Amino acid sequence: MIQHHTPGGLGAAESSRTAPFVEISQLSKRFGATVALRSVSFDIRKGETLGLLGANGAGKSTLIKILSGLQPATSGTVSVQGEGREFTSPNQAQQLGIVTVHQNIDDGVVFGMTVAENLMLDTLGLFQPNPFLTYRKIRRRARALLEELELELPLDLPVEQLSASDRQQVSIGRALAKSPNLLILDEPTSTLSSREAELLFGAVRDLQYRGISVLYVSHRMSEIEELCHRAVVLRNGSVVSEHQQPLDLRAVTQSILGDLASTSLGAGRQHAPGDVVMRLRGVRSGKETAPFDLEVRRGEVLGVTGLVGAGKTELLEQLAGTRPLESGVITLNGSEYKPKSVADAIAKGVVMMPEERAVQAIFPDESVSRHLSIGRMGKVSRLGFMDRARERSFAEQVIAKFAVKAAGPDAAIETLSGGNQQKALVGRWLVEQQSLVILDEPFRGVDIGARAVIATELHEYSERAAVIVASSDPEEVLEVADRVLVMVDGRIVSDSPAFEMNSEALADAMSEVQRTTTSGAPQS
Amino acid sequence: MTTTAPADVPTASAPLPGDEHRRPAIGPKLAAFTFKYGLVLVLVLMIVFFAVTQPAFRTVDNFLFILQASAVVAIVGLGATVSMTVGGFDLSVGATVSLSVMVAATTMVKFAMTGTTAILFALLAGVGVGLLNAFLIVIARIPDLVATLAAMFLVNGVTLWWVNGQSVAVGMTIDGKPAPGVFTEVFEWLGSGRFLGIPASVIVSAVVFGLVVVLLNFTRWGRALYAVGGNPVAAEAVGIRVRRYRVLAYVISGLLASIGGVLLVARLGRGDVAVGDAYLLQAISAALVGYAVLGANKPNAVGTLVGAVFVATLINGLTMFNFPYYAQSFVQGALLVVALLMSYTLGPRRRR
Ligand SMILES: Nc1ncnc2c1ncn2[C@@H]1O[C@H](COP(=O)(O)OP(=O)(O)OP(=O)(O)O)[C@@H](O)[C@H]1O
Ligand SMILES: [Mg+2]
Numbered sequence: 060m061i062q063h064h065t066p067g068g069l070g071a072a073e074s075s076r077t078a079p080f081v082e083i084s085q086l087s088k089r090f091g092a093t094v095a096l097r098s099v100s101f102d103i104r105k106g107e108t109l110g111l112l113g114a115n116g117a118g119k120s121t122l123i124k125i126l127s128g129l130q131p132a133t134s135g136t137v138s139v140q141g142e143g144r145e146f147t148s149p150n151q152a153q154q155l156g157i158v159t160v161h162q163n164i165d166d167g168v169v170f171g172m173t174v175a176e177n178l179m180l181d182t183l184g185l186f187q188p189n190p191f192l193t194y195r196k197i198r199r200r201a202r203a204l205l206e207e208l209e210l211e212l213p214l215d216l217p218v219e220q221l222s223a224s225d226r227q228q229v230s231i232g233r234a235l236a237k238s239p240n241l242l243i244l245d246e247p248t249s250t251l252s253s254r255e256a257e258l259l260f261g262a263v264r265d266l267q268y269r270g271i272s273v274l275y276v277s278h279r280m281s282e283i284e285e286l287c288h289r290a291v292v293l294r295n296g297s298v299v300s301e302h303q304q305p306l307d308l309r310a311v312t313q314s315i316l317g318d319l320a321s322t323s324l325g326a327g328r329q330h331a332p333g334d335v336v337m338r339l340r341g342v343r344s345g346k347e348t349a350p351f352d353l354e355v356r357r358g359e360v361l362g363v364t365g366l367v368g369a370g371k372t373e374l375l376e377q378l379a380g381t382r383p384l385e386s387g388v389i390t391l392n393g394s395e396y397k398p399k400s401v402a403d404a405i406a407k408g409v410v411m412m413p414e415e416r417a418v419q420a421i422f423p424d425e426s427v428s429r430h431l432s433i434g435r436m437g438k439v440s441r442l443g444f445m446d447r448a449r450e451r452s453f454a455e456q457v458i459a460k461f462a463v464k465a466a467g468p469d470a471a472i473e474t475l476s477g478g479n480q481q482k483a484l485v486g487r488w489l490v491e492q493q494s495l496v497i498l499d500e501p502f503r504g505v506d507i508g509a510r511a512v513i514a515t516e517l518h519e520y521s522e523r524a525a526v527i528v529a530s531s532d533p534e535e536v537l538e539v540a541d542r543v544l545v546m547v548d549g550r551i552v553s554d555s556p557a558f559e560m561n562s563e564a565l566a567d568a569m570s571e572v573q574r575t576t577t578s579g580a581p582q583s
Numbered sequence: 584m585t586t587t588a589p590a591d592v593p594t595a596s597a598p599l600p601g602d603e604h605r606r607p608a609i610g611p612k613l614a615a616f617t618f619k620y621g622l623v624l625v626l627v628l629m630i631v632f633f634a635v636t637q638p639a640f641r642t643v644d645n646f647l648f649i650l651q652a653s654a655v656v657a658i659v660g661l662g663a664t665v666s667m668t669v670g671g672f673d674l675s676v677g678a679t680v681s682l683s684v685m686v687a688a689t690t691m692v693k694f695a696m697t698g699t700t701a702i703l704f705a706l707l708a709g710v711g712v713g714l715l716n717a718f719l720i721v722i723a724r725i726p727d728l729v730a731t732l733a734a735m736f737l738v739n740g741v742t743l744w745w746v747n748g749q750s751v752a753v754g755m756t757i758d759g760k761p762a763p764g765v766f767t768e769v770f771e772w773l774g775s776g777r778f779l780g781i782p783a784s785v786i787v788s789a790v791v792f793g794l795v796v797v798l799l800n801f802t803r804w805g806r807a808l809y810a811v812g813g814n815p816v817a818a819e820a821v822g823i824r825v826r827r828y829r830v831l832a833y834v835i836s837g838l839l840a841s842i843g844g845v846l847l848v849a850r851l852g853r854g855d856v857a858v859g860d861a862y863l864l865q866a867i868s869a870a871l872v873g874y875a876v877l878g879a880n881k882p883n884a885v886g887t888l889v890g891a892v893f894v895a896t897l898i899n900g901l902t903m904f905n906f907p908y909y910a911q912s913f914v915q916g917a918l919l920v921v922a923l924l925m926s927y928t929l930g931p932r933r934r935r
Contacts, residue, residue, distance in 0.1 A: 381820070402822035413820050420820065422813035424880070433810055434821035436803040443802045 079141075080105045080241055080272045081126070081157070086135030088121050088296075090474065093466055095121040097296040098135070103241060106270040108263065110283040110290035112315055114506040115478025116464035117293040119276050120162050123245050126274075127159035128152035156240025160230050160247055162276075162477050162504065163417055167230025168218045175201035175214040177229050181237055204236050209258060223250040223415050224367050228258075235262060241272040246477070248277060249503045252367040252531045253566065260286060278478070278506045280308055281534075316508045330518075330541040333358035336525035337396070337409075337495055341387030342377065344370035348549030350387055355495065355525045360517050362540025362557065363529040366569055370549035371529045372414060375497050378527075379411035380404030391494060405434060408494030412485055412501060414529075420484050421472055428454035428468035431487040438491070453490070461486035461512060477504040482513070489516055495525045502535050514539040533565035545569055618929040619878035622922055626893050633900035640903055647782055653895035654788040655680075655843045655850075659862050660869035660887045661795045662839030667870060667882035668799065669832040670812035671720065671727040676840040676866055678738035679712045680859025683844030685742050687770075688751040688854025695764030702769065702845055709841020712738055713834035720833065721826050735863075743856065751854035766852055773849035784846045791842060795884045808832060809881070840866075868919045869894065875925040894918065 079102035088096040096118045103109050113119050124130040126137065128146030136143050139155050146152045152159075160167055168177050175194075178201040201214055210228055218226055227250045234242060244263075248256045263273055263286055275287055283290055283306065290302045292314045300314040339353040348370065355361055363371050376382040378389070380398030389396045391407060398404035404411075413419035422430065432439045432450045439450040454468035461482045465475050472480055485501050498517075502510050517526055517539055530536050536543055536557075543560055545553040545568040553568045634641040659676050666673035683705035690701035712734060719730035749755075755762050766774075776783045799805040810818040811828045819825050843862065848854055872893060873879070873886025897918065898911055906914075 400822070400824065401819060402824055405822040411820075418814075418816055420817050422810055422817055425809075425813060429806070433806065433818075433823075436806060440803045443804060445801055445803060445806065 078105050079103065080139065082138045082141075083122075083126075084136045084138070086122070086125065086137065087133045088118070088125060088130070089133045091466070093474075095296050096125075096132075099293070099296070099298050101291050101298055101301070103272050103274055105272055106267065107288045108267055108273040108275055108286050110287035111274055111276045111293065112283065112290055112311065113293035114315055114317075114508055115482070115504075116476040117315075118296040119293060120245055120476060121296075122293070123159060123161070123243055123274070123276070126152065127157060127161075127243060129161075153237065156238075157243065158234045158237045158239035158241070159243040160227075160234045160245065162245040162249075164223060164227045164230055164250060165417055167233060168226050170219045171217060173215050173217055174212050174221065174229055177218050178204055178232050178236065180233060204232060208232055208235060208262060222367065223418075224252060224255055227251060228255060231259060231262070239266075239271060241274065242266060243274045245276045246278070246504050247275075248279065248282060253533075254366065254570070256282075278504065278510075280311065280507070283311075284308065312507060315506070330359050330521075332356045332542075333522075336392060337378070338390045339378075339387060340389070342374070342389065343385045343387065344374040344377075344546070344549040346385060351551050353544075353551070355527060357523070357525055358521060359541040360521050360526045360528060360539055362536035362543045363527060363546060364531060364533055364536045364543060364565060364569060365546035367531050369531075369546040369569070371531075371546055372499055373549070374546070375411060375499060375527065375529055378404075378495070379409055379497055381411070381413075408492075408524075409497070410434070410488045410493050410495075411497040412488060412499060414499035414503070416477075416481060416484065416503065421480070423473070424471055426469045427458070427463070427465050427472055427475065427483055430472050431457050431468075431483060434487065435491070456490055457483060457486040460490065460516070462509065478506055478509060481505050482509050485513060486516075489520050493524050495527070496520070497527045497529070499529045500531070501528060502530060502532075510535075510538065533562040533569065536565070537562055614929045618875075618880075618925055621925050621929075622872070622875045622893075623877065623889065625921075626889065626896070629900065630896060633896070633903070637900065637903045640900060645899065647780075647785065649892065649895045649899050650785045650788075651782045652899065653891040654782075654784040655847050655862060656865045656869055656894065657788050657888050657891035658791050658846065659840050659843040659866035660873075660891050661791060661884055662836040662843075663866050664870045664873065664882045664884060664887045665795065665799070665808070665839070666727075666832050666836040668805075668808040668812050669829050670815070671829065671832060672731065672867075673716065673833065673836045673840075674728065674731040674863065674867075675712055675716060675734040675738055676836060676843075677859045677861070677863025678735040678742070679709050679837055679840035680844040680847060680862045681857055682712065682738050682742045682859070683708050683841035684848040684851075684858055685746055685751060685854050685856075687845055687848045689746065691766055691770070692751050692753055692755065692762045692764045692854070693757060698767035698769030701767075705845050705848075706838060706841050709837040709839075709844070710834055711837070712840070713837025714830075716833040716837065717830040721829050739857070746854070746856070748856065750856050753853070766849075770849045770852075773846060774852060775850075784850065787842070787846060791839065792884065792888055795839075799884050804828075804831075812882075865891075865894065865915070868915060872919060872922040875922040880926050890922070 081103040083102070084100045086096055086099045087094070099118075099122065111119050111122070121130070125132045128149040128151050131147070137146070138144060139157070144155065169180060172180070175198045179197045182200070198214055205212060205214075210232060212221075212225055212228060218229060221229065227247065231247060247259060251259065263275070266273055275283070277283055288304050290306060290311060291298055292300045292302070292311065294315065294317050299317070302311055334357050335354045336357050337355040339351070341350040341352065343350045363375070365371050373382065377384050380401045380403055384397065391409065396407065398407065398409065422433070428450055431454045436445070439446050439453060451468055457463065458465060458468065463475070463483045463486065464479045465483070475483065481501070481504055485498060488496050501513060505513065517528065520526060528536065528539055537560065540557045543553075543555060543557050543565065544551050545565060547569065639645060659680060663673050663676050686708045687701040687705040690696050690704050691698060715737070716731050716734050719725045719734060720727055723730070753762065753765050773783050773787070778786055799808065807818070807823045807828050808831075810823055811825050815825050844859060847858065851858065869890035870882060870887045872890030873883055874881065876883070876886035876889045879886050894915055897914055901914065902908070
């Protein structure tokens with residue numbers, strides 16, 4: 060799937076690649092008692108694509124927020140083309156051509172406006188001789204932009220009706236439309252499917268050929284290897300190493316994880332499928348797709364993969380009570396299971412972690428501890444009264460078990476880095492006994508070390524309960540699953556033990572079949 | 584090629600170089616302090632000022648009088664607070680006060696029933712308005728503000744219709760005959776009775792306050808209410824029955840408004856037309872002022888009570904300075920602006 064060609068732009072831009080575009084010097088940032096960045100210094104050279112790496116909470120997003128004018132630094136300087144700058148607003152950074160696509164995708168779109176308006180948002184504020192700007196005109200320009208970027212998006216739909224990956228594409232499109240001198244991408248692919256990611260890589264290579272700098276953050280090594288000329292690694296807020304192409308992936312990983320590198324990464328294991336926990340008969344993922352049967356067992360992690368829109372979420376939500384059952388019969392531990400609501404499903408021991416963290420799981424301004432107990436309040440209350448002590452000890456348990464980096468259980472959830480939020484929200488379901496745990500895209504924004512922690516926990520957990528993990532990234536699925544289902548257009552096209560599969564075969568199964576089917580009515 | 588910095592990376596809590604010379608910045612600290620304690624501090628200073636300058640202010644009787652004056656606002660405001668916790672807004676609380684005033688008055692005066700029956704009917708009317716709001720918002724999916732605005736007009740209209748636009752008072756003539764009933768003992772006690780020297784209305788509001796504090800802060804249902812207000816999609820995803828909690832919130836809001844109405848009619852001793860109107864703005868502003876109390880930055884019971892007492896104290900003190908009654912509205916407006924500045928301008932930035 061990923062071709063290993065070296066990053067482009069080595070020709071014409073090569074000579075100027077030594078001159079720095081942005082120089083970061085002795086930059087520090089503190090939040091109360093937490094030091095997020097500590098005397099960070101490095102350059103971003105003209106025309107280079109620089110990878111910024113680090114574990115969850117290393118300080119990557121913080122650095123980016125400073126560079127883009129969203130947050131002030133505590134101390135240190137940033138200079139652009141040799142001139143010292145202090146950004147006090149995102150506008151100032153943009154005037155110098157520093158354009159950012161933030162980790163939280165909804166920072167990049169304006170709800171209540173259509174896709175076309177969102178794409179053209181930045182030109183709306185510009186002075187124009189003709190003050191009358193019709194929607195038709197906006198739409199025409201937006202369409203031209205999409206054509207140039209080879210994107211396909213529904214222009215007239217309000218952005219809030221788009222899927223996460225489409226919203227991400229809108230923010231990327233918006234950023235590219237600003238013709239940046241430095242494009243900053245904070246985990247841009249965490250919500251994209253591999254096909255959409257390829258489009259993004261194409262756009263990045265295009266920028267490379269035009270001599271435009273890119274700062275690229277990702278937890279996926281293959282992307283860094285494919286795109287970046289150079290990589291800088293942050294750990295606990297300090298720069299710990301710098302790597303040149305060709306990258307020594309082992310050294311990079313070691314440097315990212317530090318002491319933690321010794322914890323076994325994706326250790327091989329034998330699994331012994333146990334009793335059937337859930338049995339599906341004649342269930343379908345959508346109204347018009349073919350029905351199928353499926354058995355979910357204790358003792359194995361069932362991976363479900365498929366392109367974005369293949370029907371994974373639609374299927375899983377029926378199991379979790381979020382959607383009514385389309386057809387068929389489900390039994391859970393031998394008796395009929397027909398959840399009337401999510402609450403009903405949870406009461407029967409079926410829990411699901413939804414895929415979109417910000418929209419579906421985060422309560423603004425609330426503490427970590429409240430997030431951890433919200434779905435299990437019956438267990439931390441007596442006669443309806445909350446038992447704060449029990450609540451706190453549960454939170455501490457999750458934080459410790461999943462190495463969540465937080466100031467404490469009472470810290471507001473927004474003060475955690477993206478990956479740490481994810482670890483906490485996944486971990487809250489894995490401490491207690493459930494019948495079936497469903498995780499939709501659990502690895503979004505989670506670093507390699509934490510992925511290994513979650514995978515190990517899942518394996519151990521699957522001894523006691525059935526576990527389903529859905530992801531559109533075949534490599535992620537192989538990392539954690541014992542058995543892999545591939546879905547295409549709402550159907551299950553392959554079901555096999557993970558050791559028989561590799562990521563190429565999975566990627567083929569995900570897309571090949573789709574190309575040959577003519578009834579390619581898109582789901583969701 | 585790899586260049587690696589020294590292996591020991593300081594932990595997150597180690598001091599930054601130059602920390603020893605760092606003087607804490609005054610500006611942000613002051614803002615944070617004001618955000619948290621500003622309003623309470625102003626209230627305390629105000630009480631001290633009035634107490635020092637006005638001997639009449641610092642009597643126990645006046646203290647109880649202030650609490651009595653804020654009782655109805657506090658109870659109605661607590662109801663509005665509960666509707667705000669689910670991300671809603673109840674504009675019909677004033678109309679509900681009027682409705683329950685009239686229901687209680689006519690039950691006793693026109694139909695000569697007991698005070699207990701009157702209270703029961705008044706509270707049922709309040710719950711009814713809550714259910715109407717819930718129907719419009721949860722079933723018909725009309726936005727809260729618009730739905731409760733419509734309900735406000737409807738309820739006001741029904742109330743006026745029901746009494747032919749006339750006040751209800753003991754001894755009034757109906758169809759040429761004097762009305763048969765009177766305000767019964769229960770109402771006299773609620774209006775002017777005392778228990779251990781404390782006015783009945785203050786006791787009732789203290790009880791209501793206690794119940795709302797416990798509900799919102801110490802129970803799982805309170806957690807769920809706030810969760811629904813914070814992010815209904817996420818609340819649904821962890822098994823909270825969002826629709827039920829929104830119904831619950833509006834029913835509580837209607838119920839508390841009608842309790843306020845019962846206290847009000849007891850104090851007035853008659854059912855005046857549109858007497859509840861004034862309570863809409865006062866109750867809502869008490870709840871909004873409450874955002875600024877102790878840095879809560881969200882609807883909360885303690886804040887609402889402080890907001891209600893604040894207004895009553897301010898008006899009481901200013902009256903002693905012969906401040907004209909018609910300037911009260913301005914004073915309330917100024918207080919609301921100050922409180923909103925504290926919670927929105929000085930408070931932590933919120934997204935979106
Ligand atoms: N507003 C804030 N208040 C307090 N602490 C914060 C705040 N924002 C970030 N932090 C802390 O700063 C540290 C760095 O966070 P940052 O978001 O930069 O990490 P990251 O490298 O982007 O991680 P991830 O890979 O998970 O996105 C974390 O320990 C985080 O808890
Ligand atoms: Mg980040």
